[in-house]
Amino acid sequence: MLLEMAQGNFFYSLEPSGKNDNVASLVVMLNMVNEEIRASFIHQGFANAHTTPQYVIQMSLLMDSQGNIEMINNKVCSLLSRLPKDIIGHPLTELLTESSQRKWIKKLPSLLKKEHSETVLNLEFNTPEGLLIKKDCTISIFQALDGTGRKILLDTVFFSKGEPFGKGLWKNPLKVSKGVGNPKVRLSQEDIQMIRKVHDMIIHNVKNDLPKLKDLALQIGTNEFKLKYGFKQLYGTTIFKFLIQERLRKAKTLIQYTSLSIKTIAHMAGFKSVPHFSRAFKEKYGRSPSDLRG
Missing domain, CATH: 3.30.450.20 (PAS domain)
Incomplete structure (x- = not known):
């Protein structure tokens, strides 16, 4: 249940047991905490009805x-x-x-x-x-x-785990610069929302390789330049590096919370070979996948 909550799912609840022990008490408290967090999101939605659908x-x-x-x-x-x-x-x-x-x-x-x-x-x-x-x-x-x-x-x-964009929040377009020169791109609210779609798509589909940036930009209704530099401005990294980062994060979760083999986890996380996965994992977390499970 804690794993589900960590991923932003506050609608997962544990079935109460018929016992009267510490574990049963813990289940009740976890469910109560979950309901409080869920209620806080609902309250935020009603407090600002204009952004409710974005939640x-x-x-x-x-x-x-x-x-x-x-x-x-x-x-x-x-x-x-x-x-x-x-x-x-x-x-x-x-x-x-x-x-x-x-x-x-x-x-x-x-x-x-x-x-x-x-x-x-x-x-x-x-x-x-x-x-x-x-x-x-x-x-x-x-x-x-x-x-x-x-x-x-x-x-x-x-x-949704993401924060919604309030009405008028991006009234002034966000300037995105290439290097230290003058701004090359101005991102409107619609541009930012499209880039966030790419961000969410990567998170939920880390196993799949991304299409070429040119093709990806066409799919979401923008151009390659705006997608590339807009993503880096918003998330502080390139699209490819973010994909690798999310693949490693997913792999770490699976290593810690499942009994799947390292090879299976590597493929589920989108890595074509175990050696490549192990090198990237150790570079990111300072330990090999087997050492983390060890």
């Missing part, structure tokens, strides 16, 4: 009546660390833990008995790295207008 990430999956996923929004890939091809066309159960699979399979027939229905179901999603995302999901059953039968819509909300 949340909406995860939406559209399925057929058999529970096979037909459409998703982009955030699903980021949250679950999977590519669209690994989600669309697959049953929802492939994204769930075993206990949630049983819960979903048991609940679905009763939902489909009615032409229209809606309920809330607590489900655990898993990532390829074995990390869990536990959340209350709104399940809606409705009739498709195109005559293709009933559809299932699963929605859930997560608070």
Whole structure:
């Protein structure tokens, strides 16, 4: 649970036990702390309604009546660390833990008995790295207008770890300079938000290599020069160095909290070879991956 909270997920709670001991007391206190942190985010959202949507990430999956996923929004890939091809066309159960699979399979027939229905179901999603995302999901059953039968819509909300941009915060464009010369680029609020998308994309997809900067810039609607120097101005490093930094951070987490082999972790973190991974890891943390686990 602490690992989930460290990653910004304050919607993961521990099931209370029937025992009356120190561990049970600790579970209760952790859940209370989690609720307080979650409530503070909600309060911030209501205190400034104009920025409320920027605090949340909406995860939406559209399925057929058999529970096979037909459409998703982009955030699903980021949250679950999977590519669209690994989600669309697959049953929802492939994204769930075993206990949630049983819960979903048991609940679905009763939902489909009615032409229209809606309920809330607590489900655990898993990532390829074995990390869990536990959340209350709104399940809606409705009739498709195109005559293709009933559809299932699963929605859930997560608070974003990034700070939102307040209205008018970037009224004056941010100047980005190359070297010590005169400013070459002016970043508008929209430019900064696009660069933040690249930042978030790297964090959630460290295993995948980035496209060429020119192609990446076109994908997000800017140019290579603005992307390159804007990213360095905002985050203090180059895009490539940030990718390596995030790969090593992810690898360190997996070494500390899983029993996966060093080779498996290296590949999951996006490194093509173990020696290259070990050298980069030792240069970053001063210890080899095996020494850290040791």
